[in-house]
Amino acid sequence: MTGEESWVDPSQLAAVLREGRRSGGRCAEVYVEGRATETIRLDGGSVSEIRSDLDLGAGVRVISDRGRSGFAYTNVLTTESLLETAQIAAAASGSTAAREDVPRVDLRERPVQPVQWAVLPSTETDAAVTVDMLRAVDDAARSADRAVSGVQGIHVAVTQDVLIATSDGALRRDHRVRTRVTCRVTARRDGRLRTGFAGPGGGCGMELYEQYPPATIGAQAASRALRALEGGEPPTGPMPVVLGPAGGGLLLHEACGHGLEGDGLARDSSVFAATAGRLVGSPLVTAVDDPTVPRAYGSYGIDDAGTPGQATPLLDAGVQVGALTDAETAELLGRPPSANARRESYAHPPITRMSNTCIVEGQDDPAAVLADVRAGVLVVTLRGGDVDIASGEFAFTASEAFVIENGRVTRPLTGLTLLGNAQDALASVAAVGDDLALTPALCGKDGQWVPVSYGSPTLLVTGLTVAGG
C-alpha cells in the first residue's frame, strides 16, 4: 500500500478546486497519486539491481471558458502548496477574470468498482521470494540450449492509489496494482546473434506466477531466441498472413487504435477522421476498448480524469462506430466521454489513450485458418512497429514468424517486416478465430508511457506485404 489515506483531506481538495475556479477556470480537477514500485533485475545469473521507488504528488488542471487547459503539479501535499499549484494552473489556462462568487465545492465520494487487485501483493512480498522466481526463469532459459548466451529477467510490481476530485463535486478513488515479469534471452551460434522475449503481466500480484510459471516464461523466451537463430529469410511480396493473438492485437493497437484516439480525430489528422459511421474493415471485424476487463494490465476503475471505466465499441462488423475520448475531445466530437483520459503520473496532464484493446472473437477454428493457406506466413508475435496516423501506413517487425506451405507451418523466419495501410489491412481480414488472448505492454505517446494490453483472435489478413531478407 502507498498509505493513500493519509495524503490529503477532502476539505483540502475542495479548497483547491474552488481556488482553480475562483481564479477564472470553468472547471477544475485534482489528481492525487501515491505509487510504490519494486524492481528486481537478474542479469547473467546474478541479482544486479533491487530498487524501491516511492512517488507522491498531485496534478491540478484548470479549463478556461475558452477551452484552454492549464496544468501544474506539486510533490508537496500541503494546503498552501496545493492552492499555489491551482493558481499556477488557472493562470496557465489563460483564465483572467477572477471571481469571488464561486461557491464552495461540496465533494461527495462516488463508489468505484475496482478492476485490479492482488491476492498476494507484490510490493509487500519479501524480495528473496521474487528473486527465487527470477532464478527459476533464468534456469529454464539457460538450460534450453548451449547456444543461450545471456538471460536477463526483470520483475516490476506497482501499487498505485489514485484520488480524483472534480469541480462538479465528484470524489473517486481507484486502487491499481500491476505485476509484470520480462525475460530477454540472447542466443549465439556460428557468429549469429538473436534475441527472444517473453513478458507476461497483469493487474494482479504475485499470483501472476501461478498463471505463468517462471520456468515456462524462461523456456518461452529461450525457444524464441533459438528459433530466430534457425530462421531463414522470408518470402517477400503481397501474400496471405496469419497473425497470432499477440501479433493481431499489436496490429490493431497501432494501426487502428491510435487512429481512433479523440485528439487525432478532433484535429482531423487521423486517417479515420473522415470515416465515422462508414465501413472501414471486413464485416468479420468487431473491435472494442475495455478498461473494465478484470485484472488486465491496462485496466482501471476510473480513468485519470475521474470518469468511471466502460467498454467502448470501436468497430462493429467493420463499421467505424466509436472513438476514444476524454471530456475535451468528446465535446469537440459531439460524443459522450469514453473514459480514456490517461496519464503517466500526477506530473503529466491526461491525454486520450487506449486501455485494453482487442478484436472480438470470431467463429473460425485457428487450425482451420492455417490449413486453408496454400502459401503464406504465420506471424506469432510482432516485436513492434508504428503507424503514420495521417496516411495510415505502417511497418511492423516480426519477432516470431514461420512459413506456411500447403496449410502446414514449416520453417522459422527471421527479419520479417509487414508493410501495409491501416484501412486496407482491416478491410482484408478474411478469417477471425475463436482464441482471443491479451498481451500486456507499455504504450508511448507524447512522451507519456501507460500500461495497456492488446489482443485478437487468430486472424487471416490478405492485404499485407511481406518484406525482409
Add this chain to the structure above:
Amino acid sequence: MGELIDLAASVLDLAADGEDLEVYGVHTLATTVQAGAGGTIRRVDHAETRGIGIRLFRDDRVGYASTADLRRSALEVSVGRARANARASDPDPASQPPEPQLQERRDSLPVPLSTRPLDNKIALLTELVAATEGMDSRVRAVDTAEYHDERREVAVVSTRGVRARHERGRCEVWVDALGDHPAGRAIDSGYWSGLDPGEVDPEAVASEAVVRTTRLLGTHRPRPGGLPVLLDYVVVGDLLAAVGRACTGGALGTGRSPFAGLSGTPVGSAAVSLVDDGVEVGGHHDDEGIPRRQTTLIESGVLTGVLHSAATAHAMGDGSSSTGNARRVTHKSAPRAAPAGLRLGPTSGYRQLLTDVGDAVYVQQLTGAGSGINSVTGRIDVGGIGWLLRDGEAAGRVATISLTTDLVSFLQTVTHVADDARLVQDLPVSAGTVGCLPRLLP
C-alpha cells in the same frame, strides 16, 4: 534552485559503518505550451520535479531506492529500503562506488529561457502556426505545434567524496504540418532546439515543416533500383543511437552487441568516424559525478572505443575507467552507460554530397524504428518513407521502402557524411545527411 546539493549531502550521514552512499538529486522546472490548427492554444503545462535517488554499497552489493518526498523522515525510510535491497542482492566485485575525479564543481550553463514571460512563448507559437499554415496551399493545417523549455539542476554527492552539481537549460520548438493530396496525406515536422528562444526564427521552422511534408505528397511510385541512397538526419539519428547503445560497456561486456569482439577491426567504411562528445551537449559531469569527455568510438571505420559508467568499467576487469557516460533517466533510474552526444565526422559539404551522388533515393522517415532497430543483434527491419532525388530536386514520392539490413552493413555502405549536422529531437545525437551505396536497400 541551488540548495539541492546541500539536501543531497545531508543524506550522507545516514550511512552506517561499512557502507557507502551515493545520493543523486534532481530539480527540474519546465514549461510546455501546445497549439493546434489556427494557433489555438490547447494547453499550458508547468512542471516542477524534485527527487532523490539513493545507491547504497556494502560488501560488493548494491541497493537502490528513490523518493519524491524530501522530508527527513522519508529520506531515512529510503536509505533503509536501499539497505534492505543491498542485502538481498548478489555480491559483485564490480559493484563499487565511483571515486571522485574532480574537485567540487558548481557549473551553471546559460539559461536565458527562465526569464521569458508566458505571453512571449504563446506569441512565438502563434506566429509559428500562422507561418506554417500560410506558406503552401498543399498544407491543410498544423496538427500540433509545441514550445518546451526546461531548466534542470543535478547534484551528485557520495561518501567517497564525489560532490558535483550542474544546472542546464534547453528549449525546443517544433511544428507538425499536415499535407493533403488525392493520393494520400503526409505529415512531417520542423524543429529547433537551443538555449535562447529569442533565437528561434518561426519562418525557418515553418519552412522546414512545409518542405518536408510537401516532398512526401503525391502518387507513390515504385522505387527505381540501383540508385545511391541518401539518409535524412532524422533517419541517421535513429541508426546512430542504436550504434551508440551497442558501443556501451554494458552491451559489449555481456555480448549483447553486434560489435562484441570486434574492437580494433573495421566495422564501417573509411568514411565513418563516430565520436561521443559529452562535454559539448551533456554538461561537465555525468550522473555519477564523473567528468564528461570526448570518446572516439569508430575511427575511419575501425571500432576503437567503449562508453563506460563506473560499474561497466569495473566489470571489464582490465583497468578500464569510466568515460563519464553514466546516465539516469530520472532519480528513479539506476545509472547505466549511455551515449551523451554522438556525432559523425563530416566528409563533405551538403552541396558536394548532392553533386557526388547525382540521382538518389532519399529516405526521410522510418516507420517501426522503435522496435525494428535492434541494438543487441544489430538487425534493422523497418519501413522507409522517402522520395526520388533527380537533378538535385525532389522528384516524387516513392512507395514505402523495406529497409532490412544490419548496423554493420549500414556503416559499411556509408560513402559521404555531410556537414549539416544538427541535434535530433529526443536523441543524444547530432546528425546530418548521409550518403550510402545502393546496396543498402535490397
